[in-house]
Amino acid sequence: MAEAVACPVPPEQRPLEEFQQLTGSWFFSWPTPEGTGLTRALTLSWLLVLPICVLVASGDWTLRHEPVRLALAGSVAGLVLPLLLLVRQWLGWTYVLKRLLSESVEYEESGWYDGQIWEKPLSWREKDLLIARHEVRPILGRLSWAMATSAGLMLVGAGLCQAL
Structure with missing residues (x-):
């Protein structure tokens, strides 16, 4: 039976709860195994911004008369939104990873910058470490792969x- 530990940290500021909030979030659940699919969501965001990027690129006099370069320039510019979405997800998941791996929890009692630090008991640290290693790190791996792919596509497209 697990030992009951009196924890002064508000429930919404506990690392495990923050992890569960991210996995339950529509946006942050994209790279999770149970999520809606990172590739599909990023492709959809690229397709949504693509017409706007092509329209903006058509303002360039030389691109206006070269439809292949115009489409390519718009496609490359359209990759900026998926890359920004990936960076935002990376920041959120990295924050939770650091909180899970930490031996203590920093928290606010009333929200008025009265920061406190609470040392996690060993049982909490073990559980948090397992979740960090087996759930959060694979998510960060998928995000790294997606960011590298997006950046690579941008470089190749540019x-x-x-060259054209």
Whole structure:
């Protein structure tokens, strides 16, 4: 039977609760195994911003008369939104990972910058470490792969646009 530990940290500021909030969130659940699918969500965001990027790129006089370069330039510019979404997810998941791996929990009691620090008991640290290693790190791995792919696509597209 697990020992009952009196925890002064408000429930919504506990690392395990923050992890559960992220996995339950529509946006942050994209890279989770149970999520809506990171690739699908990023592709949809790219497709939604693509017409706007092509329209903006068509304002360039030289691109206006070269439809292939125009489409390529708009496609590359459209990758900025998925990359920004990935960075936001990376920041959220990295924050939770640091909180899970920490041996103590920093928290606010009333929200008026009265920060306190509470040392996690060993049973909490073990549980948090397991979740960090087996759930959060794979999510960060998927996000890293997606960011590298997006950045690579941007570089290749920009290089092709210059070469044409």
